[in-house]
Amino acid sequence: MAAPPSIAPETYWVGVNDHETDLFEALWPLPYGVSYNAYLVVDHKVALIDAVKGHFLADHLHRIRQVLPPGKSVDYLIINHMEPDHTGAIQILRSVFPDMTLVGNKKTLEMLEAFYGACPPCRQVGDGDVLDLGAHKLQFSLTPMVHWPETMMTFDATTGVLFSGDAFGGFGTVDQGLFDDEIDRELMHGEMLRYFTNIVARYGKMVLKAVDKLRDVPFRVVAPTHGAVWRKDPSLPVRLYERWSAQETDPTVVVAYGSMYGNTYRLAEAAARALTERGFTPFVHDVARTHASFVIADIWTSKGLILACPTYNTGLFPPMETLLAFLENKLLQHRLLGLITSYAWAGGARKALESFAERMSLEVVEPIVDVKGAGTADDLERCALLAANLAQRLSA
Structure with a gap:
């Protein structure tokens, strides 16, 4: 397996590509597959930002271990979104990294118990709170109903990476290109639109509120949990989601x-x-x-x-x-x-x-x-x- 790509200094993609699932949420066809994007920030403390669907844990763990320095473990798992395609591996991850603290907001922690039972240790964060990893400072922004009530985003003020959860994502795997300057833009645009309309569209008003919260955030990279990582034109997925949420038409x-x-x-x-x-x-x-x-x-x-x-x-x-x-x-x-x-x-x-x-x-x-x-x-x-x-x- 190739070394996990770096999306910013000390920040790595440790997600997986899924060519096996035919229907996302048992509803939506995946002719080009789907990725479950997870990211590892390696600092004095190590943070895993989101995880993957449980079926793909082996590849996920292998990528984490490829970039973990000797003697290091994962200190935090930041849960931007509780849906099982991002949290299905939690229980086994906790067995591999038993001292790992689960980080989420109040609604996240409530859902954790409902899905997986008690999962201590946990750390509750609120809007604007910061998690200090050392050189990297992770700031949390609550974005409820994009598209579940607990959804949030994590911004690394050191590197400018916005870990946006399901917002600004799309269908399609990223094994032929992770970044927006590597992919078939027309194909990814279509799969982003199909992802948005089928998964997120009902909550367009809440997406617009989330976009408003980002206006003063100096992000340089947008790293969603599905689809391409946007480094060349990071504002494009935000503009597209804003347009689609407002139901602007041609x-x-x-x-x-x-x-x-x-x-x-x-x-x-x-x-x-x-x-x-x-x-x-x-x-x-x-x-x-x-x-x-x-x-x-x-x-x-x-x-x-x-x-x-x-x-x-x-x-x-x-x-x-x-x-x-x-x-x-x-x-x-x-x-x-x-x-x-x-x-x-x-x-x-x-x-x-x-x-x-x-x-x-x-x-x-x-x-x-x-x-x-x-x-x-x-x-x-x-x-x-x-x-x-x-x-x-x-x-x-």
């Missing part, structure tokens, strides 16, 4: 459709074609075949959204219902919404989509297209008109 459109026999697809196709003719290249997703995590990511950055859905048992086509439930949970706002529905003998999809729009306070662009059967040439024209009206609004 003048783009997502056409998300479900179709059992191809009839609703033809309606969605007519709308997509009309958008293209007006200079908009829509993101088109079949909700039955594209995992919701990818659809949500495109929706999150698009001002326009067209939902095309057949009635199924007097309600919504189930994959569309699942997508809308996710969007509602994530508190989607500020979108222009087009609605296309179809039915065979009794409607229901239109009413359900209109109810969704009302609950989410989304502006519906006319006309609403509700089609009985396969649809006529006039129905296709109405879909094109809907798309034209949406394009006009986006261009205004």
Whole structure:
């Protein structure tokens, strides 16, 4: 195993890459894997900042031992976030380093006992508290609900490294490049967006509060618990999370459709074609075949959204219902919404989509297209008109 990379003086990445887990949180696909980033600061006292998922403890321990000087042990484990993908190794780490003190805020320590039982010795820290390692001074900043109530960040005032926990992270492993100047930026940007929208988006207002707390912090490196370490452009992940948390959008459109026999697809196709003719290249997703995590990511950055859905048992086509439930949970706002529905003998999809729009306070662009059967040439024209009206609004 190669020597752990240094991200700053006396500061090392001792995390692991996971190519084995198919679904993050048993929900979100990981086509490019995921990293569990942990960091070791070696000073008069040694601090491990975050840990890894329990399954990967062997690699984690090996990396720690590679950089621990002879005779040294780990004095502190700083827990920025309690979720088991960062704390699953705690009990075994404590058996390897029996004198290691667990460091966290009040809510962290409460959760520790709930997950792992009593874990003394522990040290409770508050907002602004400092842990002195020697030359390195670690300052704690509480950032609750980003995305659990105990989340916090740790800033090394000596090196300028911000250990940001789950904030500013993304899906994807870092075995082909740990730093932002080594990675495929386009791929990492997409996996960051998908991570944010699926894991963090519901708590956007709390992310914005966390970003405000960082305005006067002179960080030079951002080291999250998932994804790339940002050293060349450390403010970029902060700016992206701020933009996504504020639900700022581009003048783009997502056409998300479900179709059992191809009839609703033809309606969605007519709308997509009309958008293209007006200079908009829509993101088109079949909700039955594209995992919701990818659809949500495109929706999150698009001002326009067209939902095309057949009635199924007097309600919504189930994959569309699942997508809308996710969007509602994530508190989607500020979108222009087009609605296309179809039915065979009794409607229901239109009413359900209109109810969704009302609950989410989304502006519906006319006309609403509700089609009985396969649809006529006039129905296709109405879909094109809907798309034209949406394009006009986006261009205004």
